[in-house]
Amino acid sequence: MVLPDAGTAQHWAALGPDLASRTDAPDELVLPHPRMTERSFVLVPLMDVAPDWRHPLTGRTVREHHADLSEPDRDSVVRIAA
Numbered sequence: 001m002v003l004p005d006a007g008t009a010q011h012w013a014a015l016g017p018d019l020a021s022r023t024d025a026p027d028e029l030v031l032p033h034p035r036m037t038e039r040s041f042v043l044v045p046l047m048d049v050a051p052d053w054r055h056p057l058t059g060r061t062v063r064e065h066h067a068d069l070s071e072p073d074r075d076s077v078v079r080i081a082a
Contacts, residue, residue: 002056003031009057032056037065044077
């Protein structure tokens with residue numbers, strides 16, 4: 001699902017983290033999160049749940065985005081013991 005629309009989601013993703021934090025927040029929920037593909041705390045657990053899920057805007061799988069993370073970023077996410 002892409003909300004509110006692909007153009008808005010791509011606009012926020014294209015801003016980059018520095019500019020996005022200095023820009024007014026969107027008035028509505030943006031899905032998928034514009035920077036989920038850069039976040040190890042999202043991608044590492046998602047690898048356990050849905051590694052073959054395709055991002056609706058990039059067309060790439062979680063596995064592919066996960067591979068783009070640096071090794072230190074991937075290793076920084078640790079499992080919480082149950």
